[in-house]
Amino acid sequence: MDILTAKRIAVVTGANKGIGLEIVRQLAFNGVMVILTARNEKRGAEAVEKLIKSGVSDVVFHQLDVADPASVASLSEFIKTKFERVDILVNNAGVASLEIDSEVLDSLDGDDTEVNNDDYSAIHQEFDSVVLKELGSNDQQSGGSRFLKVLAAGKETYEKAKECLDINFYGTKRVTEALIPLLQLSNQPRIVNVSSIHGQLQYIPNESIQKQFDDVNDPKEEIKLDEILQKFLNDMQENKLEENGWPTFGSAYKVSKAAMNTYTRILAKRYPSMCINSVHPGYVKTDITWNSGILTVEEGASYPVILALLPDGSPSGLFYDKMEVISF
Incomplete structure (x- = not known):
């Protein structure tokens, strides 16, 4: 066996800057071999070069556009050929809806x-x-x-809302489903979905919609998720968000993270041998908050990293605000 495959293998999406880049750095310092992924090949390669120059080893780059099924398949094939398995998946790629x-x-x-x-x-x-x-x-x-x-x-436009859902939720789903077979080959499979406290269901005014998101015991919940998200987009296009009880500001971002959290719970029930959780990393000073945050990227990244390195027997299917378990 290649010496690298003796290490834990991690994939971090959206990792050429901000929290994602720092997650890569912290995992590598913890002895993990990390595949840094980014949509822009030049920026991703530069990020790896920067890490290596700073003394971080065991980091490689592979291009990944989570919105492109072919790109996701390419990453999966690369990992299968090079490393044979995945131990940790951190779904960090995301965009704002404004x-x-x-x-x-x-x-x-x-x-x-x-x-x-x-x-x-x-x-x-x-x-x-x-x-x-x-x-x-x-x-x-x-x-x-x-x-x-x-x-x-x-301002939030219909086109921006579609992009937000496609990357934040469907992108997470694409990557996860592609890598599940490789995660199943791990002795300690971990999935960490970087979410937001804005994804809590309490921020969706319509209680009926809340219940639809919350019904993870329904075997058809994944199908229902698609229906909920399509209904949201239709209402947004027709300017009916307030009328039908959706969030009215940052709406697509909130809905995308609520969907991600629901998907986290579905996965945790489906794969009880894996440790799968969502985490709000705090109000971090990054591009996605337009540098209005108060936590450093080092602080924000530490919480997904802790969850990625949880010992066997740790809880699964939870939502953390930093390291405090909170309601969905």
Whole structure:
């Protein structure tokens, strides 16, 4: 057996920057052989080169576009040929559902006017309250002000919503289903889905929709998930989100993460020998938060890494806020 295959083998999606890149770094420092994947081949290769120059070994790059079935199949074949199995899969690839007008954001960033918490909470309250909850008292002013400016510069389109669902949920599903046969060859298979606290069902106003997401005991739940997501897209296209009880801001992102969390529970029930969990890594300062977060990427990445390295017999099918188990 190749000396590399004696190590645990991990795949991290969306890993050329931010939390994904740091997850790769931390796993490698823990003695794991990591396949860093990214949609952009140049950026992915540069990320690996940067890690190696910093002293990280046992990292290789393979291109992966989670929205492209052929790309997913290529990754699976590469792993099968090179490493024969996968021990850890971290589904980190994801996008926001907002389109940000960079010129508007730049102009707002140049405005030093303070934003008080009353004003902050008044705008898109059901979305922002989650952020405010994560901000400590010393950070509410700076973090809240920055995030408010992001909201003012952002809009959600039908096309962006489709992309968000296709990458955040269906991309996770494509990669996972392609790699399940290789994970089944592992003695310690782990799947970690990097989710968001915004994916909690409590942020979907329609209780009937909540129940549909929550019914993981239904053997047809995966089929129902497709139906729920199509209904969401139809309602968005027809401007009926509020009327039909969907989230009205950051809506596709929330729905995509709720679907990911449901899929996590389905997988955990289907594969009881695997340890499969979702995790909200905290409000991290990365591109996806437009650098409005308060945690460093090192802090945010540490939680998926802990879950990826859980010992045998650890709980499966849970949703973590950092390392605290929370409700779906």
